[in-house]
Structures are given as structure tokens and as C-alpha cells.
Amino acid sequence: MMLTIAFRNIFRQKRRTILTALAMIVGFTLSSIVIGLSDGAYSNVIEMFTGNRIGHIQVHRAGYQDKPSIYKTISDYESIGKTIQNENGVEAWTPRIYTGGLGSVDERSTAVQIIGIDVARENKATHFNKKVIEGNTLSETASHEVVIGEKLAKTLAATIGSKIVLFSQAADGSIANDEYTIVGIADSGDDITNRVACYLHIDDVQELFVLEGRVHEIVVIVSNINKVERISNTITEKLDNTSLEILPWYQVVKSFYDAMQKDKQGDAVARFIIVFIVAIGVLNTVLMSVMERTREYGVLKAVGTKPIQVFWLVIYEVVIISIGSIVIGAMLGVFFNYLLSVYGVSYAEGFTLAGVEFGKMYAEVNVACLLIPATTVFVSAVIVSLFPAIKAARIMPARAMRIH
Amino acid sequence: MNQTEKTDVIIAEGVTKIYDADGIPVNALNGVDLTIQAGEFTAIVGPSGSGKTTFLNIISGLDAPTEGKVSLAGKVISEMSGNELSDYRRDNIGFIFQAYNLIPVLTVEENVEYIMLLAGVPKAERHKRVIDILKVVGLEGVEDRLPTQLSGGQQQRVAIARAMVSEPTIILADEPTANLDSKTGTDLLEMMRRLNTDTGMTYVFSTHDPLVMERAKRLITLRDGLVESDETRE
Ligand SMILES: Nc1ncnc2c1ncn2[C@@H]1O[C@H](COP(=O)(O)OP(=O)(O)O)[C@@H](O)[C@H]1O
Ligand SMILES: [Mg+2]
Numbered sequence: 001m002m003l004t005i006a007f008r009n010i011f012r013q014k015r016r017t018i019l020t021a022l023a024m025i026v027g028f029t030l031s032s033i034v035i036g037l038s039d040g041a042y043s044n045v046i047e048m049f050t051g052n053r054i055g056h057i058q059v060h061r062a063g064y065q066d067k068p069s070i071y072k073t074i075s076d077y078e079s080i081g082k083t084i085q086n087e088n089g090v091e092a093w094t095p096r097i098y099t100g101g102l103g104s105v106d107e108r109s110t111a112v113q114i115i116g117i118d119v120a121r122e123n124k125a126t127h128f129n130k131k132v133i134e135g136n137t138l139s140e141t142a143s144h145e146v147v148i149g150e151k152l153a154k155t156l157a158a159t160i161g162s163k164i165v166l167f168s169q170a171a172d173g174s175i176a177n178d179e180y181t182i183v184g185i186a187d188s189g190d191d192i193t194n195r196v197a198c199y200l201h202i203d204d205v206q207e208l209f210v211l212e213g214r215v216h217e218i219v220v221i222v223s224n225i226n227k228v229e230r231i232s233n234t235i236t237e238k239l240d241n242t243s244l245e246i247l248p249w250y251q252v253v254k255s256f257y258d259a260m261q262k263d264k265q266g267d268a269v270a271r272f273i274i275v276f277i278v279a280i281g282v283l284n285t286v287l288m289s290v291m292e293r294t295r296e297y298g299v300l301k302a303v304g305t306k307p308i309q310v311f312w313l314v315i316y317e318v319v320i321i322s323i324g325s326i327v328i329g330a331m332l333g334v335f336f337n338y339l340l341s342v343y344g345v346s347y348a349e350g351f352t353l354a355g356v357e358f359g360k361m362y363a364e365v366n367v368a369c370l371l372i373p374a375t376t377v378f379v380s381a382v383i384v385s386l387f388p389a390i391k392a393a394r395i396m397p398a399r400a401m402r403i404h
Numbered sequence: 405m406n407q408t409e410k411t412d413v414i415i416a417e418g419v420t421k422i423y424d425a426d427g428i429p430v431n432a433l434n435g436v437d438l439t440i441q442a443g444e445f446t447a448i449v450g451p452s453g454s455g456k457t458t459f460l461n462i463i464s465g466l467d468a469p470t471e472g473k474v475s476l477a478g479k480v481i482s483e484m485s486g487n488e489l490s491d492y493r494r495d496n497i498g499f500i501f502q503a504y505n506l507i508p509v510l511t512v513e514e515n516v517e518y519i520m521l522l523a524g525v526p527k528a529e530r531h532k533r534v535i536d537i538l539k540v541v542g543l544e545g546v547e548d549r550l551p552t553q554l555s556g557g558q559q560q561r562v563a564i565a566r567a568m569v570s571e572p573t574i575i576l577a578d579e580p581t582a583n584l585d586s587k588t589g590t591d592l593l594e595m596m597r598r599l600n601t602d603t604g605m606t607y608v609f610s611t612h613d614p615l616v617m618e619r620a621k622r623l624i625t626l627r628d629g630l631v632e633s634d635e636t637r638e
Contacts, residue, residue, distance in 0.1 A: 001521055005510075012509040012550075299505045302466055303566065304494025304522050307486045394486070398457075398467035401505065 002309050006316035016289050021325045023285040024377045027278035028329025029336065031373040033363065034274050036337035037345070038267050040364030042260065046225065049256065050249045052126050052189060055094075055219030057232045058252050059084070062245045064216060065252065070099050070171055073214035074244065083238055084220055089231050091223045094121035095215040097205045101168030101176070103148075103198060105156040112152065113196040114166060116205025116215075125221045128186075128199070135160040135184035142203035147184040149194035158182050166198065170210040178208055275372065279380035286318055286381050290388035297392040298400025307393035314389035315382065322381040326374045333370060337363040412475075413574050413606050414440040414463050419472035421458050421629075432458040434629035435472065440574070440608055445600045447620030448610040454626040456610035460578050463608075464497050465489050477573050494522050498567025500577035500609070504559040506551040512538070512562050513547035519570045537565045541595065557588035564596065568605065577609035581616055593619050 010017050050056050058065075059080065061072040074080065074095075081093045097116035102109055119138045122128040129137040138145050146164055148156075158164065162182045170176040180200065188194055206212050222231050232248040239246065250257040297310050305313075340363030363369075421433040432455045440446060440463075448456050461467035463474050465481045474481045477496050484492060493499075506515050516537060517530045525533075538544055541561040551559055560580060567575050577596075581589030593616050600607050611617060625633040 008514070009509050295505075296507065299501075299507060301490065302464075302493070302499055302501075302505070303519055304490050304497075306490040306522075309522075396467050398461035401466075401501065401503075 002313045003316055006313055006320060009313075009317055010320055017321060020285045020289050020321050021328070023281050024322055024325035024381065025329045025332065027281050028326060028373040028377050029332040031274050031278050031376060032329065032333030032369045033336050033340070035271065035372055036333070036363040036365060036369040037340060037361055038271070039366055039368060040337075040341060040362045042264065042267075043225070043364050044362050045260065046249075048189065049253065050225065051221065052131070054249055054252050055125065056222045056225055056228050056249050057220035057235065058247050058249070059218040059220070059235075059239075060216065060245050060247070062243055065245060065247060068098065068216070070209065070211075070216075073171075073211060073216055074218065075214050077213075077215045077218060080239060080244075081218060084218070084235055087231060087235055087238065089222050089224060089227050090220060090235075092121065092125035092221045094118055094125040094219050094221075095202060096122075096217040096219060097202060097209070097211060097214075098216050099168060099205070099209055101166050103152070103156065104165045104167070105158040105162050105182075108156045110152070110155050111196065112148075112166070112198045113193075114168070114198050114200060114205060114208075116200050116202040118202045125219060131186045131188055132184040133187045135182070137184055138199060138201055139183075142201040142207075144178070144180050144204060145183045145201065146180040147186050147199040148182055149197040150185050150187050151191070151195040152197065153182075153185045155195070160184065164198070166208065168209070170208065171214075172210045174210065176208045176210075178204075180204070271372070275376045278373070278376050282322075282377055282380045283384040286384045287388060290314055290318075290385060290392065294392065294395065294400045298395055298397040301395060302397035302401065310395075311389045311393035314385055314392050318381050318385035319378075322378050326377055329373060329377070330370050333373065334365055337365045337369055339363075341365060411442040412439050413442050413444075413477060414438070414608075415473075415475040416459075416463055417473045419459070419462055419469045419474060421455070421462060421467070422470045423458075432629055433462070433469070436626075436629070436631055438624065438631065438634075440606065442573070442606050443600070443604045444606050444608065444622055445597055445620060446608045446622040446624060447617050448608065448624045448626060449612060449617055450626035450632070452612065455629040456626055457578050458629075459626065460576050460608070460610055464499055464576050465493055466499070494519055495570070496573040498570070498572040498575040500560070500563050500567050500575065500580045502579040502582045504551070504556070504563045504583075506559055506562055506566070508551055511548050511550055512543070512554070515551065515562055516547075516566045516569050519566065523570060533569055534565075537569045538562075540568075540599065541565045557584050557592065560584060560592060561595075564592070568599065571603075571605070574606040574608065577607065579610050579612070581611065581613055586613070586615055589613060590615050590619075 059074065061074055064072040077095045081095065084090055084093050095118050099114045101112055101114055103112035117128060120140045132147055133150065138147055148158065160182060163179050164182055165179050168176045186197065186199065188197055222228055228248045232246055236246045300310055344360040344362040346360050416436055416438045419433055419436045423430040423432055436459060448459060450456055462469045468482065476492065479492065481489065507518065510518065513534050516534045520530045520533065534547060538547060541564050543558060543561050543565065546554065546558065554562065581592055584592065596607055597619055599605060617623060621638060622636045624631060
């Protein structure tokens with residue numbers, strides 16, 4: 001029955017209800033946007049780092065990660081790839097070969113990194129074709145073509161159509177030496193790679209280095225990055241091969257990941273401050289709306305309402321308003337975060353992190369951006385109403401009614 | 405009828421109330437002994453500040469005495485728990501306040517039925533009793549209005565209806581006519597007196613309005629927190 005009265009109070013005291021709800025809704029939406037944006041920024045950084053470059057999971061010959069070597073290869077990579085592709089949540093996989101050598105265009109030479117890629121798979125997995133900013137991407141069949149990093153092109157004064165001679169030592173100890181046509185110039189999104197990368201068709205590299213049927217790395221792209229750990233574990237189980245090492249992205253780029261975690265701790269402090277401000281706002285409005293009604297509670301008690309009923313009345317009202325506010329706030333939060341996830345907001349100044357450039361911040365709609373504000377609003381509203389609720393329940397009616 | 409008239413509804417013994425006004429003790433009541441019997445129509449009079457409101461609050465359990473003892477329908481108020489007191493008040497006391505104190509968000513009908521809701525009276529019966537009692541206090545057809553849509557006199561009638569609807573042992577009214585013009589006030593008092601005569605319900609009200617005093621059957625005068633005089637007239 002107190003519930004009925006609570007509803008009546010809420011619907012018939014519209015001004016008060018709206019004021020209280022507004023404080024909650026605004027607090028909810030703001031904190032939701034802040035969380036959505038900051039989570040979105042992290043996800044964005046991670047996605048830039050993983051999706052287009054290192055992938056979400058990498059498979060190597062055991063020990064490769066610690067000490068890469070041309071000899072630490074994976075041989076039956078087609079069947080491994082097939083096993084991985086069959087895993088739930090795996091979107092794509094692509095094999096790579098990494099070696100080093102000397103690259104020469106006419107009179108100029110410099111150290112280069114030779115990256116053999118399966119062009120069709122690489123396009124699908126990491127959108128390699130989109131990294132080519134000048135000229136064309138590699139053909140899907142091996143045809144002695146090369147795409148080089150934009151800074152490397154400058155160093156070598158190479159242009160589209162130039163010939164590049166790659167010189168190195170093959171896996172069997174013989175001399176690897178061949179000439180390729182530069183068909184494109186790429187911006188890999190990271191500075192170091194741009195200075196050294198020579199992308200070749202995987203078959204060309206296998207031939208050059210006498211590595212037929214072998215690769216150094218399998219990059220796996222998953223559809224939901226949050227499931228990386230689980231997928232990485234099941235892949236490890238399914239492959240059941242101790243000579244392989246299956247690592248999720250955060251172990252592949254551990255130092256970057258650790259730095260980001262540190263940064264996140266700073267963010268947690270900022271989040272706490274926002275939550276705190278929202279809580280104070282809610283506390284203030286709820287406290288005021290309960291306090292200004294001391295007289296009403298006195299009357300209720302005077303006509304025979306039990307203390308516990310008065311207590312519940314106060315709590316019900318606050319709970320109903322907060323639930324309503326949370327629902328509206330959630331809709332607004334999702335709406336704004338969605339907009340911001342599509343359109344983004346520009347950073348005051350763009351910045352570069354680990355060689356990746358960021359100019360815009362995109363929000364993300366996730367559980368945290370709803371759950372944290374919801375908990376904040378609800379808990380602070382209920383906690384703050386406890387005190388006046390107990391007070392209202394215990395109030396001496398005579399005293400309450402004297403207050404005007 | 406004679407039987408019930410002899411029943412003591414309220415017995416106040418040595419009731420003292422000392423308020424704490426920001427550290428300064430204020431003696432509102434200084435040892436009041438009074439007995440109210442069933443069926444009385446009693447006025448408590450006295451100048452402003454003489455302790456009328458305090459006394460009514462204490463005998464209804466709305467406030468606790470500093471010293472002394474109050475029995476209501478045979479039970480000592482100070483010995484009851486908060487819940488017991490609430491139920492007791494709900495079942496035995498109808499209170500009419502100077503400031504009406506209707507619940508602003510409830511309609512007239514909801515205000516009047518509130519106590520019956522608390523007591524768990526079924527809906528159909530509640531409605532019937534509300535309509536009946538509104539007729540008694542002369543307020544037919546306003547049951548769906550909110551208190552703010554009524555005049556002061558009408559609001560006080562609603563308050564009287566609310567106090568009477570559950571047929572309590574006693575109705576206590578603290579200056580029920582103070583906020584009303586004298587015509588409305590005397591009309592209201594006439595009505596209360598008629599209800600007292602018709603139903604035998606006990607009425608105790610405070611006032612400093614001579615027109616109201618005239619209509620009382622018993623006149624208790626307070627001064628400086630003490631009973632100065634106590635006269636019964638018929
Ligand atoms: N809550 C209170 N705190 C302090 N003093 C009070 C309080 N209530 C009443 N008083 C004082 O007690 C005395 C009696 O007040 P009251 O019972 O309201 O008198 P009356 O109703 O006859 O005007 C007055 O002096 C008044 O100022
Ligand atoms: Mg008074």
C-alpha cells in the first residue's frame with residue numbers, strides 16, 4: 001500500500017519528481033558518456049594496434065617471440081590455419097614470413113625487413129590493401145612485386161616502378177639475391193615499420209629464402225577482442241602442439257599493454273571522481289526532497305502510519321525515481337555513446353602512441369558505461385535516502401508538524 | 405449510554421513537558437492532572453503559549469511528556485512501542501489540526517480512506533464509508549479533488565471526516581477553527597457538536613475563540629502549563 005502512495009507522490013508532485021530525476025538522469029548520462037569515451041579510446045588504441053597490425057592472437061614456433069630467428073618456422077601452416085579458422089569467434093587468419101636483408105635501389109642501399117604475406121588473406125585479416133597509399137597493392141599470385149614503407153621509399157629515393165634488389169642469406173645458407181618491382185608504397189601506421197618494411201608475396205619470399213611451405217607467424221583476427229583469452233586457450237588446446245606458442249595480443253606487445261594498463265589506472269581515478277560528483281549531486285537532491293517533506297511524514301505518522309511504513313515510503317519513492325531515471329539515462333547514454341562511436345570527437349591535439357596516430361576519439365557502447373552509472377545513481381540514491389527514511393520513520397509527529 | 409459516559413478515555417497524571425529551545429529549557433506543561441470521559445465535548449482554552457497544543461500532542465502520543473503518565477483507553481502510552489502506538493493511534497484517535505494537514509498528493513477520498521487503508525478495510529467498504537462521512541460533514545461531490553482545490557473550511561471538513569471515519573474512541577482537535585472565518589468556524593463547531601450528540605463520540609478541542617468556547621460542554625482553562633479552572637456546564 002505504501003507503494004501506491006509512493007507512486008501517487010511521484011506522479012502528482014511532478015516538479016519534485018522531475019527535479020530529482022533530472023539530477024539522476026544528467027549524472028547518469030554524463031558519466032555514461034565519459035566512460036563510453038574513455039573505454040572507446042582504449043579500444044580504439046588496441047584495435048589500431050591489433051586489428052590492422054599484430055592481429056589478436058599470434059602463433060609462432062616456441063621461442064620465436066623471445067628470440068626471433070629465420071629458422072624457427074611453422075611448417076604445416078595451412079592445416080594449422082584451417083584448425084584455427086574452424087574455431088568459434090575466429091574471423092580470419094593469415095601467415096607471415098619475417099626476414100632481414102639489404103635493399104638497394106640504384107646506388108642507394110639500406111637495411112630492410114622483408115615481410116612475406118599471403119596477399120588475399122592479409123587483405124581480409126588486416127586490410128593490407130588499405131595501407132597502400134601510392135601505387136597498387138601486391139597481386140594475389142606471386143609476381144616479383146614489392147610494396148615498401150613510405151619512409152623507406154624516401155631513403156632509397158624509390159618511386160613506383162623502380163626495381164629493388166634484395167640481398168640476404170637463405171635458410172639453407174645459400175645467398176639470397178633477387179630483383180623486384182616496386183608496385184606500391186605503404187603507410188603501415190607505425191613509424192619503424194615505415195622505415196624498413198618490404199612487403200612481398202609469401203611465395204616469392206619462400207622461394208628467395210628457401211623456406212618452401214614454411215612461415216614464421218600466423219596472425220589470427222577474432223570477431224570480439226574481449227574473447228581473445230578464451231579463444232587463444234581453445235586454439236592452444238585444439239592444436240595440441242608443444243612446439244608452437246600461441247599468444248594473445250597483450251602478450252605479444254607486453255610492454256605496450258603494461259603501459260596502457262598503467263594509464264588505465266590513472267583513468268580509474270578520473271572515473272572515480274566523476275562517479276563521486278554524480279553521487280554528491282544525487283545525494284543532494286534526494287536529501288532535499290526528503291527533508292522538505294518532514295511535515296508530510298509527521299502527518300502520516302500522526303494519523304497512524306507505522307514507522308516502518310514511513311521508512312518504506314521514503315525508500316520506495318527514491319527507488320522508483322532512480323529506476324526510472326536509470327532507464328531514461330541508459331537510453332540517453334546509449335544514444336550519445338552510439339553517436340560518438342560513429343562520429344567521434346576530435347582530440348584537442350592529435351597524438352601518436354607506439355607509432356600509431358590518433359586524431360579522433362570514438363566512444364564505445366559497453367556494459368561498463370551503463371553498469372557503473374546505474375550502480376552509482378542507484379546506490380547513492382538509496383544510501384542517501386536511508387538516513388532521512390530512518391529519520392522520517394522515527395520522527396515525533398508533533399515536532400515534524402511544527403516545522404514549516 | 406450512561407455506562408459509556410462514565411468510562412475514562414484519557415487519564416493524564418502529573419504531565420510535565422519541558423522543551424529544549426536551543427539549550428534554553430521551556431516549561432510548556434507543569435504537572436497537569438486531567439481525566440477525559442467518553443462522550444465529552446470539551447474545550448481546552450487559555451492564552452497562546454499556555455500549553456494547549458503540547459497537552460493535546462502528549463495525550464495523543466504525538467509527543468512524549470518529560471514527566472508524568474498518560475493512559476489512553478486503558479493503556480499507558482509511554483509503555484507502547486512505536487508500532488503499537490501507531491496502531492493505537494490509528495484505531496483510537498482522530499486528530500484534527502489547526503493547519504488541516506491533509507496529505508497534499510491525495511484526493512479528498514484518498515485522504516479520508518487512508519486510515520482505513522492502514523487498517524486493511526476492504527475497498528468497497530472504504531468507498532461507502534468515505535461517501536457517507538463526506539455527506540455527514542457536508543462535502544458531497546468533492547471526493548476526487550485535491551486539498552489545494554478546496555477552501556480552508558472545506559479542507560477542515562475533510563480533516564474532520566478523516567478523523568471520524570474510522571470511528572475512533574476520541575477526536576482531538578487543536579484549534580480547528582483558528583484558520584477559518586468566524587462563520588465557517590462556528591458552523592464547523594456546530595457540526596462537531598451535533599456529531600458528538602448523535603454518535604456519542606468524544607471530542608476534545610483547544611481554542612481561544614470565545615464563540616467556540618461557548619459551545620463546549622466542559623471548559624478546561626490552562627495557564628502557564630497548569631490547569632487554572634475546569635468547569636462543566638450543560
Ligand atoms: N517544539 C518546541 N520547542 C520549544 N518550545 C516549544 C515547542 N513547542 C512549544 N513550545 C513552547 O511551549 C509553550 C507552550 O506551547 P503550546 O503548547 O504550543 O501552547 P499553545 O498551543 O497553548 O499556544 C510555549 O511557550 C511554546 O513556545
Ligand atoms: Mg497551539
